[in-house]
């Protein structure tokens with residue numbers, strides 16, 4: 142028969158009380174540790190994205206004023222290159238350097254010819270005189286693409302809008318010098 146003394150009962154009771162008293166702070170400590178760990182582990186807080194502002198009135202895009210404004214696209218210049226290769230390169234050269242048959246179309250030759258003029262002048266001049274045997278046969282779009290290619294070959298920057306055949310717009314675009 143187990144002998145349970147009053148002392149034993151007292152001892153067990155004391156441990157229980159001790160656990161109850163010490164247990165709470167220990168639990169709190171453990172919880173606090175867990176929290177701080179969680180705080181360290183949590184991903185850096187992402188700033189809440191501001192709601193999109195009410196759509197502003199789309200500012201009217203000013204028409205380009207100069208060939209430095211990125212007035213044609215890369216793709217358009219590439220189309221122009223293909224057309225140039227097919228219709229112009231035999232006389233003006235693959236690299237636009239000119240040849241026995243015709244003047245070069247880049248560098249000094251380009252600058253000297255179009256200095257102080259407008260892109261409209263390049264477009265109209267090419268369309269109305271080239272190719273010499275059959276001018277005005279390629280269509281406005283092909284001629285303007287070729288103008289884009291010529292500008293690109295003369296190191297003018299491409300942009301994100303295609304150059305259109307609009308004569309008013311072209312008349313407003315000055316042929317500036319390429320910055321060195």
Ligand code: HEC
Pocket residue numbers: 225228229230231232233242243244246254266267270271272273274287
């Ligand atoms: C059969 C040869 C030949 C072909 C093909 C030809 N050209 Fe020319 N091009 C010339 C000659 C020659 C000149 C210089 C005489 C002149 O201005 O008429 C010239 C001049 C030019 C000029 C300077 C024009 C000016 O007003 O000073 C440009 C720009 C030009 N060509 C672009 C082109 C383009 C773009 C094409 C293709 C669509 C083309 N040419 C096709 C022979 C050619």
